[in-house]
Amino acid sequence: MATPKEMMSTWDKIQFGAILPSFENPEKKLKSKFNSFNYKVADWRVEKPVFNRELCIDCDFCWVSCPDSCFLVEEVENKRGKKQAKIVGINYDLCKGCGVCVDVCPTPIKSLLMFPEFTEIDEALNQWPTKDNK
Amino acid sequence: MKNIGNLKEFACTPDRFQGGHRLCPGCAHGMIVREVVNATEDDLVISTATGCLEVCTAIYPYTSWDVSWLHIGFENAAAGISGAEAMYKALSRKNRSYNEDKKVKFVAFGGDGGTYDIGFQSLSGATERGHDFLYVCLDNEGYMNTGGQRSSSTPIGAHTTTSPRGRVSYGEKNRKKDLTMIMAAHGCPYVATAVPGSKHWKDLAQKAAKALSTVGPTFINALSPCTTEWKFKPQDTVEIADLAVETCMFPLYEIEDGHKLTITYKPKQKLPVEEYLSRQGRFSHLFKPENSWVIEEIQKEVDRYWEYLQRKEEAGV
Incomplete structure (x- = not known):
């Protein structure tokens, strides 16, 4: 063959x-x-999700509902010695910008938000809403 | 059977279905397939009927599958997988299996066109012959890959290109075929319905794990909201799937041995069907005054079916 x-x-x-x-x-x-x-679908999206590690509670809802498996997961041990997944970032080559992850994020101030594609990640993190200004 | 613990443990599973496929943004197919293939640690052989999933995950020269995968025609996904299973059994009997320590599970994926309509004869045949496989129907209620034609899964009142809405028509006129009950009537050891998303992820993963560990033909009917043809925003996929369960338009249940029905999720407060219908563009014409009777009809049918499921669960026959 x-x-x-x-x-x-x-x-x-x-x-x-x-x-x-x-x-x-x-x-x-x-x-x-x-x-x-290895294929890049990044040019499909208009808005990109930005991930804020400080607000994340590792519920992994975004991991399970991402249709494109673009959440990067790291395996860590918790206090009881059990393995658990820690979200460390987003693979922007695979993300199509559907926004399902933002929709399912359960934290009071969302730890994932959509920003226009051209926004730098640092800039986006600076614009993050605070408790008083949701 | 793989123990499905909490989501934190489940997320440690190495993915066997990669991203980079060309399904629409917000398509639920990706969520369902990932959960099903991650719900077991055994090796998998998968066949996929023609449809959105097959077309988008195997565009030459790329493949999204990290498992043995076979593309087969619209009508014979179940026939293909039953052939592979029969060959594997024959080779194991002759001690020529590729690895005796490993178990192999057989899974077929089909859209609702490839399951409800075109592939139904091969699915029925494979079930009747009693092959050991799992068939997952990704039910997006129409032929969505070719532009949204009606299938026998399309619910009453839905607008599709072959059942259009207009002055004389209110959309699809026939009711949705109840395939899950038809498969249960075949005497399958395990039949279930499921939805994707973060709320009911465990339900789907446990059902997949249970179906894969059951010997004999098993069937899962998974509702897969289609953002393009149901006409809602891509980020609402999970909400729409949850609403389908909360309004009892798509109740979650499982049937063991063809008769023992268990409702796996009962909504605390059953929502009116308008909540589900109003979120989708394909039902928008039903909210005109002249079509309001269709919604009443749908509500009546949903109530009747929900009552029927509860009575059947109580009776346990």
């Missing part, structure tokens, strides 16, 4: 029954270039 590289050379050389391996090395979970993880 032809390798995916050969099949990709021109459109008329595409063969029937193409196989796209998503891992270069399945044991080490090394993603191959065919994995859509």
Whole structure:
């Protein structure tokens, strides 16, 4: 069988029954270039969500309801020694700017807010609403 | 069966469905598929019927699936997965399985077109033959990938391109086919309904884990709000799904062995259906005075069905 590289050379050389391996090395979970993880959908969005780590309570609602799996999760141990997920950021290559994460965020002052695409993250964090000014 | 604890533990699962697919922003398909494939630690073989999910997650030369995945025609997702399962069983019997320590689970995904209408004969056949697989129907109530035609899952009153609203028509005229009950009538060991989102995530994940650990054909009907054709803002996906449960338009229940029905979530205060209908552009014409009888009709049907489910749960037969 032809390798995916050969099949990709021109459109008329595409063969029937193409196989796209998503891992270069399945044991080490090394993603191959065919994995859509490497594809960028960032140009779809008009507004981007900005994540404020200080207000986050790690409920992980945004992780479970993100349709594009763009929340970066770090595994940490809690006080009882159980593993738990800590949200550390957003993968802006995969985010399409739907805003579901902002909608489900349960904190009184939301720890995720939508800002126009061109806003710098530091600038957005400075504009964050405070308790008196929600 | 994987123990589904709290969300903090569940979020540590390495994702087997990657982002970068081209589903619409705010599409619920991504949420449902991620929860289902993360609800087990066993290896998975997945077949997907033609539909939004298949078209958007495998655009050449990219794939979003970190598991064995097979694209198959509109009508035979269940036939494809039952063939794979039969082959795996035969090879294991001859001790030629690829890894004897690992269990393999078989899952088929289909949209509502590929499940309610076109793929129903192969699903019915695979269920009748008793293959060990899970079929997940991503029910977005119409053929949404091709521009929103009606399917047999479209509810009464909904506007679609083939059941348009206008001076003489109030939209779709036939009621939604009750596929979950039809699958239960096949005698499936496990049948359930589910919705995506942060409120009912555990319900969906537990149902998926239970279905995957059950031997025999199992079926999950998951409501997947479609932001493009139901006409609501992308950020409201989860709210719409929750409202469908709160108004009992899409009640959450499970049926074991074809008869034992359990309602897994009972809303404390049942909301009127207007709450759900008014949030979607496809029902906006029902709020004109001449169409108000359609809403009353929908409310009556929803009340009747909810009563029927509660009675059935009480009776336990």
